[in-house]
Structure formats: structure tokens, C-alpha cells
Amino acid sequence: MxxxxxxxxxxxxxxxxxxxxxxxxxxxxxxxxxxxxxxxxxxxxxxxxxxxxxxxxVGAVKPLPEKRRAQLAPAPPLPIPKQQQRDEAAALVESLSDEVDVSSLLDTDDHLSFRRPGVGPDVAQKLRKGKWSIQKQIDLHGLRSDEAREVLGQFIRDAHKQGMRCVRVVHGKGLGSPGKTPVLKEKVHRWLVQKSEVVAFVQAPPAQGGAGALVVLLQPLRLG
Known part of the structure; x- marks a missing residue:
């Protein structure tokens, strides 16, 4: 074995x-x-x-590029929305005061009206007669003062950028306010006077809101 x-x-x-x-x-x-x-x-x-x-x-090493592999450039960064940034910056800078005295700026006609210096009185007359058809409107009923100011400012900016010339702002007659004083109505007057896009405004005709609304004429949109 x-x-x-x-x-x-x-x-x-x-x-x-x-x-x-x-x-x-x-x-x-x-x-x-x-x-x-x-x-x-x-x-x-x-x-x-x-x-x-x-x-x-040897230290840190890197793999050699493969000859058959394409070397693609990195994707370019997304374009910066400069116009949007300018609009947002303007909205932040803009501050509509409640303390501006507009009594000297309003025409003491039958219903009070406003027009920029250099704008003829016929503009207010044409607004009342419906020379410019109303293209858009906003109703501020039920909003607090701070909310109404912000909403109105944005509304005017947007309407102007869209090339609109005539809009209506409904502020109410103030019948539900303490003492039935039209607080919001007076503030809307002050705010609109401070808006550079506004050329003029008049109290709306009875069929379009009367003492509870304004018909507002905006600057023409400049292209380029």
C-alpha cells in the first residue's frame, strides 16, 4: 500500500x-x-x-482620456432674466406714501379729477365721455390698506406693460367704513398720483361705478 x-x-x-x-x-x-x-x-x-x-x-492620478470618447464642453449657464430682475427691484424700491397731500393736484371740478402737468383739461373730459374704452379693471373692496396699495401698484404696472391705455379702479364709496368716511378712496387718489404710469384719472360715470370708482388713463407704452 x-x-x-x-x-x-x-x-x-x-x-x-x-x-x-x-x-x-x-x-x-x-x-x-x-x-x-x-x-x-x-x-x-x-x-x-x-x-x-x-x-x-506618484500622488493623485487621473485616467487618460479615451481617444474614441468625445470631449464635450460644459453646458452654458442659463440666461439671467435681467428684465424680471429690474421689475422686481423697481417693485421693491417703489413706496407709495399715504401722507402725500394731493389736494393741490386735484382739479376741483364737479367730481375731482387729476391730470399731469402739461396735460390739457380736454383729457379729463374725454375720459368722462368714454373716449378711451376701459380695457381692464380691479376691485379693491375688502382689502386692507397695505394689501390694496400693493395690489393697485402691481395692477398699474402690469396694465402699462401690456400696452393698455385705460383702466378702471373700483375703491368703493366707503359706506362700510367707520363714520362712513371713504378712507380707501382718498388713499387711492394719493397712490395713483404717485404712479408715473398714470397720466390722468376722473371719477367714473354713474353706469361704471360713479363715486365708488375711477377711470384711469395710462402713459403709452414705449417700445425699444
Whole structure:
């Protein structure tokens, strides 16, 4: 019966001397195995040290570009909406005061009206007669003063940018206010006078709101 390759033939133990010899062989094999393991550990540490030294010497690396791959330029940044930014900045800067005294700016005709310096009195007459048809309107009923001021300012800006010439502003007659004083009506007068887009305004005819509304003429839109 043959033995497997790499394995020594079993030794027959017939005496104490044979037993000591087998013990010595086993200890020698254990010492050789320990020495081999220690040598392998030292070699592994050496390889690791050499690898770290190489990486430290080379530093960070980048993959070479593949010749068959197209090098695309980065996407250009989105265009900046400059006009929108200007409009928003103008809206923030704009501040319509409630303290402006407009008594000297209003014409003391039958219903009070306003027109910019240099604008003839016939403009107010044409507004009352419906020379310009009303293209858009806003109703400020139920809004607090601060809300009404902001909403009215935005309404006038938008209407002017859309090229509209004549709009109606409904402010109410103030019958529901304390003391039935038309507080919002007077404030709307002040706010409109401060709007550069406004050329003139008159009290609306009875069929269009009478004392509770204004017909407002806007500056023509300048193109370019």
C-alpha cells in the first residue's frame, strides 16, 4: 500500500527511542511551519510598504482620456432674466406714501379729477365721455390698506406693460367704513398720483361705478 505524495511513511514505534525520534520530528515540523509563517508575514509587510511608497511618490492620478470618447464642453449657464430682475427691484424700491397731500393736484371740478402737468383739461373730459374704452379693471373692496396699495401698484404696472391705455379702479364709496368716511378712496387718489404710469384719472360715470370708482388713463407704452 503506497503513501500519498508529500507525506512521510508512518514510522513504526517499537521502543522508547522510536517515540523520542517521532516527537523530535513533530517539533521540527512545527518550527519550520512557524518560521515559514513569520517569513510570509515579513514579506507581506514589505510589499505593503513598497506599495505605499509608490503611491506617495506618484500622488493623485487621473485616467487618460479615451481617444474614441468625445470631449464635450460644459453646458452654458442659463440666461439671467435681467428684465424680471429690474421689475422686481423697481417693485421693491417703489413706496407709495399715504401722507402725500394731493389736494393741490386735484382739479376741483364737479367730481375731482387729476391730470399731469402739461396735460390739457380736454383729457379729463374725454375720459368722462368714454373716449378711451376701459380695457381692464380691479376691485379693491375688502382689502386692507397695505394689501390694496400693493395690489393697485402691481395692477398699474402690469396694465402699462401690456400696452393698455385705460383702466378702471373700483375703491368703493366707503359706506362700510367707520363714520362712513371713504378712507380707501382718498388713499387711492394719493397712490395713483404717485404712479408715473398714470397720466390722468376722473371719477367714473354713474353706469361704471360713479363715486365708488375711477377711470384711469395710462402713459403709452414705449417700445425699444
Amino acid at each position: 503506497s503513501t500519498a505524495p508529500g507525506k512521510s511513511k508512518p514510522q513504526k514505534i517499537t521502543s522508547l527511542a522510536d517515540l523520542k525520534r517521532v516527537k523530535a520530528d513533530i517539533e521540527a515540523q512545527a518550527q519550520r511551519a512557524a518560521a515559514l509563517a513569520a517569513q510570509q508575514a515579513v514579506e507581506a509587510k514589505l510589499r505593503m510598504a513598497q506599495s505605499n511608497l509608490f503611491q506617495a511618490a
